[in-house]
Amino acid sequence: MGARVTRAFRNFNLENRAERELSRMKPSTAPKHPSTRSLLREQLSQHPEIKEEVSRKDNELLLLLKDVYVDSRDPVSSLPVKDGELQQKPKEFRLPIGHHLDKNVTDIPKGKISVVEALTLLNNHKLSPETWTAEKIAQEYYLELKDVNSLLKYFVTFEVKIFPPEDRKAIPSK
Numbered sequence: 348m349g350a351r352v353t354r355a356f357r358n359f360n361l362e363n364r365a366e367r368e369l370s371r372m373k374p375s376t377a378p379k380h381p382s383t384r385s386l387l388r389e390q391l392s393q394h395p396e397i398k399e400e401v402s403r404k405d406n407e408l409l410l411l412l413k414d415v416y417v418d419s420r421d422p423v424s425s426l427p428v429k430d431g432e433l434q435q436k437p438k439e440f441r442l443p444i445g446h447h448l449d450k451n452v453t454d455i456p457k458g459k460i461s462v463v464e465a466l467t468l469l470n471n472h473k474l475s476p477e478t479w480t481a482e483k484i485a486q487e488y489y490l491e492l493k494d495v496n497s498l499l500k501y502f503v504t505f506e507v508k509i510f511p512p513e514d515r516k517a518i519p520s521k
Contacts, residue, residue, distance in 0.1 A: 457489040
């Protein structure tokens with residue numbers, strides 16, 4: 348539990364903090380004190396290989412750096428931006444089909460169905476598959492044919508069967 352809280356605080360606003368840190372002015376090195384300059388010169392005169400080591404190019408590292416290539420570009424937005432707001436195109440809606448209108452559902456986007464409609468079309472197809480074909484269902488509910496075929500293939504409605512007990516007589520249903 349504590350790790351989750353810690354991780355949440357650590358990752359909070361991470362991108363903005365990183366951007367702020369990167370855009371901040373980098374501190375320049377402090378000026379060297381005159382006494383330090385003389386010590387540096389003395390060390391370089393005693394050990395000339397240090398100066399050579401610092402200025403030498405390492406070919407292995409240069410080859411590895413040549414293999415690294417980073418190219419970053421901002422992605423081009425496919426949505427047109429108008430006055431700072433994203434412009435949304437209106438969706439097409441349809442009214443629910445059937446006499447079982449749910450009072451909460453007023454309109455359904457084309458290409459989608461409600462749960463009640465899904466159960467109805469599955470039951471209709473189960474009872475009379477000759478009349479309620481996949482093509483007719485797709486046309487009636489504004490769905491794609493491949494989606495309707497998948498729906499009919501992978502979903503079935505429940506069928507409740509009550510078996511009478513073996514030692515009692517079955518009571519006829521009215």
